[in-house]
Amino acid sequence: AAERLAQDASAAAAAERAARIAVDVLLGEANSSGDWVPGDSLETLVGLPFPASAESPGLTRPDLLAAQAAERKAEADLRLQGANRVPDPTVSLQYEHEQPDKPNTIGLAISLPLPLWNRNEGNLAAARAAITAAKVQTDKLRAQIAADIAAARVAYAEASGRLQRYREQIRPKSEQVRKTVAFAYEKGGASLLDLLSAERNDNDVRLATAAAAADAATAAVNLKAALNYSSEP
Template sequence: FNLRDAFDRVLLAKAVVGIAKENIAYYDRLISINRDRFGEGAISKVDFQRLELQRVQFESDLQTSLVNLRTAKIDLLQLLRERTPVDDIDIRGSFEFTEPVTDLEELRKIALAARPDLREAQETLTKAQTDHKLAVANGSTDPTFGIDGSHQAPPIGTYIGFSVSIPLRIFDKNQGEKLRTQLDITRTQKLEDATQIAALHDVDASWATLQSTLELLRPYKTKYLREASDIRDTVSFAYQRGAASLLDFLDAQREYRDTQLNYLNLVGSYFSAANQVNFSVGREVIQ
């Protein structure tokens, strides 16, 4: 669980670095265009300076994301007990969410069959039942059959004898062990029930968290990301032609940046929630 979580955090940090680099490259192109406009007198010096100052935010985002990526790699290497220098490793993997192909009922069934703590509880109950059967068997009284034969000189000659011995059950045997093992069965049954309830609660809670995250992610995937990109491009185009204010231009850049970061953080939350579902079920069911 911890290793998978650390791996996902590296993927998130890499994705944020990628977006930060993309944003600063896009903004640098806009600065270059507006530098030419400033030289032509199309915008004032103050407006151009404000454009350049806004680049500080994008540069800060990039440096912060690089630090976070390095920290995430260090954490992963520590879990792997790996001594490779952090600058010499790279992590590859898809950082996109996909809709789960399973449902809650299926996850509950898998958990009941796969969770190690449930299997341990079931094995403990089986052992208690076996111990009780052994105690009952040790307390039972069984008849004893015997046969004897001999050949001697006359007058006895040859004879064969049979015997049957049946103990009289005046006092029950092994009473204490029978009672102890029966109580042990009752106790382990209750422990198994409690473990099962806890396991199903874990599955239900982790599934609810996953579904909540998906509800937030879906509109980003289908609408918000596209709208933020369209608004940024439209306002940038309008500003370069004097049809939008500097404030509108800066707001559009900020909204696009915030939308992208929110989306990536939600994908990271989805990965974390999926990891928790897998942990609560007892095996990987959501990639």
Template sequence: MIFQFLSGFPLALLGAAALVTISMPSNAADPPAPRRVAQAAPAPVTSPPPDVGARIMVTSPEQAVNLALARAPILRSAEAGRRAAQGDLVQAGLRPNPEAKIDNQSFIASGPYRGGSPLETSLGLSQRIETAGKRQARVETAGRALALTGLDVEAARLDLVREVVRALAGAVASARAVEIGRERVRLADEVLRATRARVEAGREPLVQQRRAEVARETAAVGFERLQREAAEALRALSVLLAAPRVEISAARAAWFDNIGPRPDLAREPALPSSQLDRARLNALVDQRRAELDLQRRNAVPDVTINGAVSRLREASQTATGTAFILGLSVPLPVFDRNQGNILRAGAEVNRAEADAERGRLYLDASLTDGERRLDQSWRAADSLRRIVLPAAGEAAASAREGYAAGKFSLLEVLDAQRALSDAREQLNAALLEMQQVRADIARLRGRAATPTPASAPAGRQ
């Protein structure tokens, strides 16, 4: 629709009318662009880079977790992702920019129009008006994405806490395994010395000395392997703490020995719907549904309003005039109706719903399995500490004394030492599994729990 007014309208009045056209709202249902969006979530202040050359002495899980939360680059990466989503939210609330246009008719002409001024000069503005609530749908989609990234940041924090606790427990267990291996070598040396004395005295054949030497060398090889594993465990912990070198004191790790009361499998209910991982699954479904709604709204064509002021002149230059032109353009959705994007968004919704269902089943199964493993490791640690380890220690000491007095054979001594070392290793492994499973369960329940030391190792009363 084009209206031409050849009467001389004042230029200022026509310009004001064009600006009024530009300021028209894009949709009656669209809310005004919220100014607070750009200021709602200021970028957090990041701490300066840590001193990567410092050596760190870790004495407790709380200290290790605090160091990791302050130094780990994975959290800075997650925070950057959230700030990027905040930028998407700001951008989603912005309206389309107006467009300016200048037209000169007969700028280069021939014949009677040569050398004269243009017959028509137009100055126009156009504004695309979004329909069907597109801007509101964009803001909704970006807001859902921002909420999802916020949950991702919290999940990254809890994952880091779990991994730090697991790595610290593994480092302590590896250090204690080294001590167990060193004790095994020491006991093998004692048996070897006693065997040599008995062989020299003629009370044992030489083959018994060879057997004791084999046992001693086997213990030494195992000790070297345990040392390598302990060094690897410390390196894994140092990576999580973003430090080149980490040291621990396994002898002072009272928290590692605290098994606490026996777990009550019926004490805590299953995971609630507000649990972090469940909330992430639900948030992803909501975000995909918002994206589908946006793509459906994008199928509705937008309207573009044009306004222009034209200066008209006849070829004889005897008459001039001013015209005000209004235009309206709408794309015809003949071929492109956004079918592909709608189809893709619908498939993404179906996939998110299926992933959410699978994720909920996995979370429930993981929690049940973790609680069962915690109960088994607690019972193993309690039994090994109260019954097996004291009995194995007494049996090994009696066997060594009896062998020196000629009451027991070398094979019996070696069996007693092996039983003692096995009991110590099993207790160490049970304590490690218990601490790591506790960290896994705390993560499943959405908690940043760390082990606590006790004045005396707890167990069955």
């Protein structure tokens, strides 16, 4: 049993190093050995710098800003096509130099096309359709953002609640059982098998607590992303 625990610890250490190397690869680091210590801990990553129920319209999310920009562009295109319904007048100026015994002449011509059959209706219809599509996309994105925020809040509430139960209830009880069995073993009231079983169970609870903390940290990151929260000033 002791050898198994040692093997599990060695496997966990190898997995941790592999995870650090994977992070280095994502950051473009060459020849990474994974020998670095994270600046953040699960304790800091689990918490939120704002209440989990904080209201946020998500108005600064890049995807929504892009949709709103597309909507404004479609509206500008409609105004442009509306202005093109009446063609611009054409003004021409002509100057002719005559012989010395004749006066010079200056001519001015103004051409104003009358859009009797072509009033740019096709382009106007296309521009109106583009505005409708852009507005639908923006509204759809707003609804998706609201759904993302709601789902992220539910996930964070579940993960943080599970972590709290592990920390405040399950983990202390497991540790107390291990200590009780260890004390009984020292006094001859428990067998070695009982002690190893209690230690194995306590280690499993420790791992489950760490996994719950990792889930809570991931949920916190997802909630920050849904709310478009940035810790940068």
